[in-house]
Amino acid sequence: MHPPPDRPSHQEHPVPPSRSTRPSSGPRQLHPGAWWLWALGMGAAATRTTNPAILLLIAAVAGYVVAARRGDAPWARSYGAFLRLGLVVLGIRMVFAVVLGSPVPGTHVLFTLPEVPLPAWAQGVRIGGRVTLEGLLAALYDGLRLATLLVCVGAANSLASPARLLRALPGALYEAGVAVVVAMTFAPNLVADVRRLRAARRLRGREDRGIAAVLSVGLPVLEGALERSVALAAAMDTRGFGRTADVPRRLALATAALTLAGLLGVCLAAYGLLTAGGTGWALPVLALGLAAAFAGLALGNRRSVRTRYRPDPWAVPEWLTAASGLAVAALTTYxxxxxxxxxxxxxxxxxxxxxxxxxxxxxxxxLVPALATPTPPRSAS
Known part of the structure; x- marks a missing residue:
């Protein structure tokens, strides 16, 4: 007979696992909401001026932050596309000012185009005629402002992960957010597929330029897009996408009414803030619209039964990033x-x-995000 083993004097309790294994320091992705607040603040500052020097400075600041904090994910390469789109918009605005004229009166005539006679019902519209320096300057300033807005939006697209942005959306906007995120990620994935197939053609010794090359690349690109769509649909179905909780019909109607009224109020206030004399009434309408929208989103969250696994933290770098963008907008407006x-x-x-x-x-x-935010990890999703 062997004596029974000695019992321990105390019982050992396992250490409960922490709620998140995300490292508190080191490379990490910033919260996408912070990047969008920063970019919207920069864009709001661009809407308050037509000074080309200030607009170019805003675009330069946005470009520097993108260069300093952009990762290597496919969606992070979209900034160049937005930059080229802004240049195209600026060029189209200048062409319209030359061909269709400008409502700005001017006395410094640069050149005169042959004018096309139009019928009487088209009075006030002309094609050709005098092109003045004043009209070109007005078109240049307006086009540069719109191009700067596109640059700010492109900066947010290349810095904020669309997948993480979708996870951060409220439950009431989850379905609409899926559509927006899929639309935002389609173009970068399409560009990546085209680059991959062109590189494969070059390795095989085939021509990667011209109409024939484009036609031969188009079918594999569409096939890859179809495969990704099927895989995405299967993944969403497996994870129970679209499953909602049962809520009373009265609550659903109140949620829809508050959300729609809030969004309409925000759009109306944004129009008033962009006009010269609408600041007085736009601010109260903006406050009421935001309150109604937040109330609708809070009620809409009751329909959502999804959970978040390891939500993105909102720490000091996020506060500094969002505050810098809002400070730029507030100071520029003042x-x-x-x-x-x-x-x-x-x-x-x-x-x-x-x-x-x-x-x-x-x-x-x-420029605060370029200094106060952590370096993004390589090969991030």
Missing amino acids: LAGADPAAFAPTVVPPSVPALPLGAVLAVLLG
Whole structure:
């Protein structure tokens, strides 16, 4: 008979696992909401001015942040496409000003195009005629402002992961967010497929340029897009996408009404903020619209039964990034109201745009994410 083993004097309790194994320091992806708040703040600053010097400075700041904090994922390469799109928009705006004329009166005639006679019902519209310096400057300033907005949106697309942005959306917007994320990721994946197939053709000694090469690459690209769509549908079906909780019909109607009214109020307030004299009524409408939208989203979350696994943290770098973008928008709006001549240079008569020191310091606050955010990990999803 062997004596029974000694019992331990105390019982060992296993250490419960932590809620998240995400490292608190080191390379990590910033919360996508912080990047979008920063980009929207930079874009809002661009809408408050037509000064080309300030607009180019905003675009340069956005480009520097993208170069400093962009990862190597396929969607991170979309910034160049948005930059080229902005240049195309600027060129189209200039062509329209030359061919169709400009409503801005001018006395400095650069050249005259043959004018096409139009019927009487098209009075006020012309094709050809005089092209003035004032009209070209006005078109250049407006086109550059729109191009800068596209650059800011492109910066957010190349810095914020679409998949993580979808996880951060409220439950009420999850279905719409899936459609937006799929649309946002289609173009980068399409470009990556085209590059991969062209490289494969070059390795085989075949021509990768011309109409014949494009036609031979198009079918594999479409086949790959179809396969990804089927795989995405299967993954969504496996994970129970579309399953919602039962809520009373009255609550569903109230959710839809509040969300729609809130979004309409935000759009109306955004239009008022972009106009010259709409600031007085736009701010209260914006506050009411945001309150209604948040109430609708809070009620809509009751329909969502999904859970989040390891949600993205919102730490000091996220606060600094979002605050820098909002600070740029707020300071630029204030300075534009205090000195409108510097932020909207006159084109009649033409004047050299000035670069106020206050505007430079305000826009340079947008460089905070390039210094205060962690380096993104390589091969991130």
